[in-house]
Amino acid sequence: MVANSTGTQLAIGCEDGSVKIFQVVPGGIQFERNLDRRKGRVLCLSWHPSDTHIVAGSIDFFRVIDVTSGQTVQRIMVNYHVEKAKRECVVWAIALLSSGTVVSADSFGRVQFWDWEQGTLAESHTVSTSAVLSLAVAQKEDSIIVGTSTGATYHLQLLPVRLGGLEKRWVRTKPFQFHSHDVRAVAHSPTALISGGLDAQLVIRPLMEKVQKKSYDAVLRKFTFPHRRLVSCARKARLLLFQFSQYLELWRLGSTEETGKDGEVLPLCRMPEHLVQLKSKGPEHIYSSCVSPCGTWLGYSTASRFQLYRVHCDGDGVSLRKVPKVPKLLPPAYQLQFSADSESLFVASARGSVHVFQLLEPGGCKHLHTLRPPSGCSEAVYLLAPSADGHWLAAVSGDWAIHIYNLKCFKHHCVVPTYDCAVSAIAIHPSTNNLVIAYSDQQLFEFSIPEKQYTSWSRTVQSRGLHRAWLERDSPITHITFNPKNPSHILLHDTYLLCVLDKSLPLPDDSALLMNQSTLKQLPETARKRQLHAFKICKKFQPLLFMDLLDKNCLVVVERPIMDFKTQLPLPVQQKKFGT
Amino acid sequence: MARRQKAKAAAAGKRKALAALPSPASSSEDEAPEEVSFGVAREAAEAERKLVGEAARRHRELLKEKRRRHQELFAEQKKRRLLPEAVLQELQELQELQDVSARPAEQAAADDPVTLGEELEAEAVELEQGQAQRQGQAEVQEKKGKRSKGARTKGNYVAVCLKDHSATGLHQQLARDFLNAQLYGPHTNRVPANEFFSLANKRGPVKKAAIHFVDKSWGEYRKSQSRYCFLPLWLKVHLNKSRVSMLEHPGL
Numbered sequence: 001m002v003a004n005s006t007g008t009q010l011a012i013g014c015e016d017g018s019v020k021i022f023q024v025v026p027g028g029i030q031f032e033r034n035l036d037r038r039k040g041r042v043l044c045l046s047w048h049p050s051d052t053h054i055v056a057g058s059i060d061f062f063r064v065i066d067v068t069s070g071q072t073v074q075r076i077m078v079n080y081h082v083e084k085a086k087r088e089c090v091v092w093a094i095a096l097l098s099s100g101t102v103v104s105a106d107s108f109g110r111v112q113f114w115d116w117e118q119g120t121l122a123e124s125h126t127v128s129t130s131a132v133l134s135l136a137v138a139q140k141e142d143s144i145i146v147g148t149s150t151g152a153t154y155h156l157q158l159l160p161v162r163l164g165g166l167e168k169r170w171v172r173t174k175p176f177q178f179h180s181h182d183v184r185a186v187a188h189s190p191t192a193l194i195s196g197g198l199d200a201q202l203v204i205r206p207l208m209e210k211v212q213k214k215s216y217d218a219v220l221r222k223f224t225f226p227h228r229r230l231v232s233c234a235r236k237a238r239l240l241l242f243q244f245s246q247y248l249e250l251w252r253l254g255s256t257e258e259t260g261k262d263g264e265v266l267p268l269c270r271m272p273e274h275l276v277q278l279k280s281k282g283p284e285h286i287y288s289s290c291v292s293p294c295g296t297w298l299g300y301s302t303a304s305r306f307q308l309y310r311v312h313c314d315g316d317g318v319s320l321r322k323v324p325k326v327p328k329l330l331p332p333a334y335q336l337q338f339s340a341d342s343e344s345l346f347v348a349s350a351r352g353s354v355h356v357f358q359l360l361e362p363g364g365c366k367h368l369h370t371l372r373p374p375s376g377c378s379e380a381v382y383l384l385a386p387s388a389d390g391h392w393l394a395a396v397s398g399d400w401a402i403h404i405y406n407l408k409c410f411k412h413h414c415v416v417p418t419y420d421c422a423v424s425a426i427a428i429h430p431s432t433n434n435l436v437i438a439y440s441d442q443q444l445f446e447f448s449i450p451e452k453q454y455t456s457w458s459r460t461v462q463s464r465g466l467h468r469a470w471l472e473r474d475s476p477i478t479h480i481t482f483n484p485k486n487p488s489h490i491l492l493h494d495t496y497l498l499c500v501l502d503k504s505l506p507l508p509d510d511s512a513l514l515m516n517q518s519t520l521k522q523l524p525e526t527a528r529k530r531q532l533h534a535f536k537i538c539k540k541f542q543p544l545l546f547m548d549l550l551d552k553n554c555l556v557v558v559e560r561p562i563m564d565f566k567t568q569l570p571l572p573v574q575q576k577k578f579g580t
Numbered sequence: 581m582a583r584r585q586k587a588k589a590a591a592a593g594k595r596k597a598l599a600a601l602p603s604p605a606s607s608s609e610d611e612a613p614e615e616v617s618f619g620v621a622r623e624a625a626e627a628e629r630k631l632v633g634e635a636a637r638r639h640r641e642l643l644k645e646k647r648r649r650h651q652e653l654f655a656e657q658k659k660r661r662l663l664p665e666a667v668l669q670e671l672q673e674l675q676e677l678q679d680v681s682a683r684p685a686e687q688a689a690a691d692d693p694v695t696l697g698e699e700l701e702a703e704a705v706e707l708e709q710g711q712a713q714r715q716g717q718a719e720v721q722e723k724k725g726k727r728s729k730g731a732r733t734k735g736n737y738v739a740v741c742l743k744d745h746s747a748t749g750l751h752q753q754l755a756r757d758f759l760n761a762q763l764y765g766p767h768t769n770r771v772p773a774n775e776f777f778s779l780a781n782k783r784g785p786v787k788k789a790a791i792h793f794v795d796k797s798w799g800e801y802r803k804s805q806s807r808y809c810f811l812p813l814w815l816k817v818h819l820n821k822s823r824v825s826m827l828e829h830p831g832l
Contacts, residue, residue, distance in 0.1 A: 015755055041758070090762050107762065130769060131762075149763065180776070182763070567773045571764060574771035577779060 004051045011035075013042025013056050019065060035070045038063060043091060049098045055116070057091030062104055064096075064116045074116050078106055093135035095144075103144060105132035111146055111156065113170060125172055127154045130573050136188040143207075144170075145193045147183025150573045152176065153195045178203040178222070181572045191217070198570055200224055216441075221474060224543065224562065225495055227424060227440075229478050231546035231558050237295025237313075238550060239275070240558070245285045248300055250276045250311070250318070253556060275318045278309070292338035297359060299345065301333035306347070310363040327367045329355065337384040344368070346384050352377025352397045354384065354405070369410045371395070373403045383423060388430035392449050396423045402437065404449055414452045419443070424476035431487050438477035438492060442470055444501075457503050464507055469514040470535065473497075481548050491555075493547040498557065500536040508533035515539065639766035646757055653753055 001012045003024070010022040010029055018037035022029040040058040047054055053073075054065045063075040079089040090107040097103065101122065102114040109128040114121055127146060134147040142158040155174040161167045179197030187194040191210040196202045204221040211218040232241040242249040254272040280286050280302060289300035291311075298320070299308045308323040335348035345365070347355040354371045371393070379398025386393050392413065393405045400423060402416035416437070425438040434455055435447045443466065446458035454462075475495035483489035488503040497515075508514060515537045520528050546558040662668070764770055781789065 015751060041755075087767055149768070563777070567777065569773070571770040571772065572776050574769045574776070575779075577783065 002045045002047055004047045005049055006051070009051070011045050011047065011054055013045045015041045017042060017058070019045065019054060019056055021067075033070065035065050035067070036072045038072060038075070044094045046094050046096045048096045053096065055094055055096045055102050057094040057104060059088050059090050062091050062094055062102065064102070074119060076102075076114060076116065076119055078104060078112070090131070092131060092133045093146075095135055095137045097137065097141050099141070103135060103137065105135045105146055107131035109148065111135070111144075111154075111172075123170055125156065125170070127172060128152060133182055133184055134186045136186045138188040139190060143188065145186045145188050145195070147186045147195050147197075149182040150575060151179035151181055151183060151197060151199070153178065153183055153186060153193065155193060176205060178205070180566075181569055199566065199572075200569070216472075219474070223475075225475075225545065225560070227476050227478060229546065232289060232291045233546070233548045233550075233556065234291045234295035235293050235548070235550055237293075239291060239295045240546075240556070241289060241291040241298065242558075243286055243289040243300070247277055247279045248286065248289055248298070249274065250278070250291070250298070253550075275313070276311075276320055278320065280307075281305075288333065288335050290336040290338055292342040292359075293340060294342040297338060297342060297345070299336050299338075301336060301347075303332050306333045306336075308345070308365055321363060323363050323365055326365050327357070331380070334380050334382050335384050337386060339386045339390055340388045341390055343390075346386060346393060348381035348384050348395065350380040352379065352381055352395075352403070354381055354393065354395050356407070356410070371405045371410060371412070373397070373401070373415075374412050377401070383426055385426045385428050385435070387428040387433055387449075389433075392428060392433060394426050394428060394435050394449075396426060402426065402435075402447075404435070413449070416445075416447050417454075419445075425478055425480050425492070427480035427482070429482055429487070430484065436480050436490055438480060440476045442466065442473055442476070461507065464509070467508050467512075467514045467535070468510050479546060479548070483549060485552055491547065491549060493544050493557075495543050497537050497539045498541065498544060498547045499538075502534050502536065505532055505534040508535060635766045638770075642761065642765060646761075649753070649757075653749065657749070 001010065003010050008024055009032070010024055012020045012022065014020065016037065017040050019035040019042060021032045021035060023032045035054070038058075040061070042056045042058055044057040045054060052067055054067055056063055056065065060079050061075055061077045063072045065071065066073050078091055091104050092107060093105040095103045096116075100115065100117060102116050104112050104114065106112070109126055109130055109132055111125045111127055111132060112121060113123040128148040128150060130149045132146050132148050136145050138144070144156045145153055146156065147153045153176045154172055155176070156170050157173045158168050159171050159173075161169050176193075176195075178195065179199050179201055181198035183195050183197045185196040192204050192206040194202070194204050202223040206218050206220070208218070230243045232243075233239070234241070238253045238255075240251045240253065242251070252273045252275055254268040254270045256266045256268050258266045258269075260266050278298075278300075280300065282302070282304075284302040284304060286300050286302055289298075291298050295313070296311050297308065298311050299306070301307070306326060306329055308326050310321045310323060312319045312321070329347065329349060331350035333347045333349060337346045337348075338344070339346065343359055345357040345359055347357065349355055349370075352373045356368045356371065358366045358368045360366060377397050377399060381395045381397045383396040384393065385395075386407075391407055393407055394402055395405065396402050400421070401418060402423065404413045404416070405411070406413045416435070419439060421439045421441045421443070423437060424440045426435060428435050428449070433449045435449055437445045437447065439445070444458075444461060446455045446461075447453070448455050473494060473496070477492045477494050479493055481491045483491065483500075490501040490503070492499050492501065512531070512533060513519065514535060516531060516533070517536060517538065520531060523531065541557050541559045543560055543562065544557065545560050546556075548556055550556055778789075781787070
């Protein structure tokens with residue numbers, strides 16, 4: 001399925017060999033017509049940049065279709081020169097360049113360049129022994145990235161044969177091995193090569209010749225975990241809700257009666273229990289989920305529906321009852337959040353609006369109000385943070401503006417000054433009602449809601465600047481929480497570390513070591529006081545999915561070891577290593 | 581079929597070994613033909629045979645898997661057409677007793693325009709929690725209303741067309757099978773996860789065992805199985821041996 005360059009038409013290739021054209025209309029797509037149908041399932045499609053032709057790749061051949069007449073103008077056999085081909089050649093990816101060259105990637109590991117008008121093969125490169133699964137062409141059409149099923153990606157460039165000469169040829173320049181499993185999707189941005197593999201990694205490799213200066217953008221980035229919160233915690237009930245793509249799991253945490261020293265593992269007197277697994281109906285992925293702090297309400301949303309459940313834990317059994325007659329929301333719910341007293345539910349929706357529902361006791365839900373930003377907004381809200389006293393609500397919309405609403409009178413209170421970066425996490429302090437904001441460029445701000453301005457601590461942080469090692473981290477903060485016992489503590493975590501930020505301690509400057517907990521432990525008491533600074537970082541648990549404070553003495557940390565799911569992925573291709 | 585394949589592979593292996601020897605016509609007359617030792621040729625043939633046997637086994641398993649999935653798909657489709665077991669049983673039991681009282685009740689139940697599918701699934705969730713009885717009865721009555729073609733009740737009810745799973749499901753299955761066969765079929769060089777990840781353990785600076793020994797949770801069931809099977813047998817054999825030897829040498 002591919003859209004044309006202007007985005008007005010959509011071409012869809014089907015199993016029976018037909019290519020259907022759909023018109024993109026506001027609100028959906030409308031069938032326009034069928035193009036010429038040939039035998040053989042269509043596996044890949046590409047539009048010409050001027051939208052005059054479509055090339056469709058199939059098994060053992062590909063064909064070029066003229067869009068206006070709908071007829072096949074050329075059919076080229078990909079395997080013609082092999083006399084007795086033992087297996088069929090599947091064309092996995094195809095692209096049509098503006099010069100009339102067709103680039104095809106097939107299951108024999110070849111990337112071939114064809115002139116479709118003449119029907120001839122211009123160049124053929126065998127990049128790998130296993131199949132080439134994906135292909136992407138740069139905007140300027142002088143550079144192509146291909147991904148193979150061994151996990152290797154290759155960069156092909158159109159280079160002049162002689163320096164300064166006019167004749168150009170395609171050359172395979174750079175091989176990369178970033179993935180261990182098949183690379184099923186690649187993309188080419190103006191400055192970087194992006195590949196996504198079945199090993200759950202997304203890799204961005206900037207092209208050095210396009211990078212001007214040595215900055216954050218010039219670094220190889222690898223992402224394994226999504227930059228969203230997938231775990232919700234019901235603090236009082238000690239429950240954790242895990243959001244998977246097709247189901248939710250509710251667990252009750254275990255407990256221990258013993259105490260011990262730093263670094264010890266205590267035996268549990270009650271094991272963690274898997275209470276419920278709730279499957280979502282339909283093929284859609286679960287977009288967001290939440291459990292209320294008291295542990296009796298549970299909600300999740302997918303792209304087309306929103307469900308709310310009532311949880312009853314009686315003795316040993318747990319029962320879930322669906323809340324009937326939940327008000328239908330036309331756009332989907334992007335984020336769900338329960339209020340701290342579990343009486344209301346906030347649903348983030350499109351166009352910057354937040355719906356407030358009141359939860360009624362035996363199991364019902366009533367729409368109270370819809371909060372909207374005063375100047376309108378075209379983007380949806382994606383983050384919500386209610387305050388602990390139920391007075392304020394902060395909502396972040398897709399245009400990176402943070403709006404604060406007063407819940408007692410349902411009016412817009414203020415807007416946080418805009419910053420040129422996306423927000424990755426927000427939270428409101430329970431006692432001081434300060435909004436702590438973590439941006440995706442690792443900056444931290446603290447905004448006082450009653451006073452409608454940044455706090456003095458936040459101004460100090462900005463004037464001194466954060467430590468270089470803190471700014472060079474490559475995963476964003478996904479959750480912020482507070483310590484009820486000590487109001488100057490802020491707890492944050494990203495994928496590789498968890499940090500307790502103590503506002504009463506001095507900030508470190510660039511010359512001090514940021515991760516100094518291990519050195520501090522070895523120093524005597526007096527020397528320790530001199531080197532103490534605000535950031536207390538623990539890198540013991542990696543990769544982290546979630547961290548929260550349960551009560552005075554307990555911190556819950558959810559870790560997802562990569563090997564745990566890597567062994568359950570589809571089979572990788574064998575890589576022959578020397579000496580094995 | 582396996583033996584024929586093995587013979588073919590052996591013949592191919594021998595042909596390869598023979599091909600290693602240059603034909604007398606091509607080489608010059610002065611040089612003696614190169615000698616390839618029998619051991620080398622035999623090893624080459626065995627390796628070839630093993631590889632082909634492995635690939636054939638994987639292909640057979642893939643076909644078996646496909647056949648089994650098709651069977652399951654058909655069985656599931658057939659099951660979906662019939663109502664769930666519990667409801668059928670209740671229907672039979674309650675048919676005589678509640679035939680009269682069901683009429684007014686089913687009218688009320690049929691007024692609620694809820695799709696059959698949702699009710700079924702809601703019921704499934706409830707069954708798991710053990711609260712089937714109440715809902716089951718209301719369900720039975722509504723089902724009865726929709727199924728009883730003989731007595732058509734006058735009342736407002738909504739006829740709902742359920743999603744038709746049969747044709748599209750099969751197409752999707754075929755498409756998925758095609759992709760699976762192309763990407764994971766016998767000609768691709770796929771290797772089990774254990775071998776793939778253990779390579780790093782064996783080639784690293786600190787050599788460790790293969791992943792399925794290092795990672796405790798892996799293959800626990802199979803390891804426990806083998807332990808239980810092997811140990812009693814070992815004990816039996818060795819205890820018998822020592823008993824026999826003691827009998828033969830009573831002096832010891």
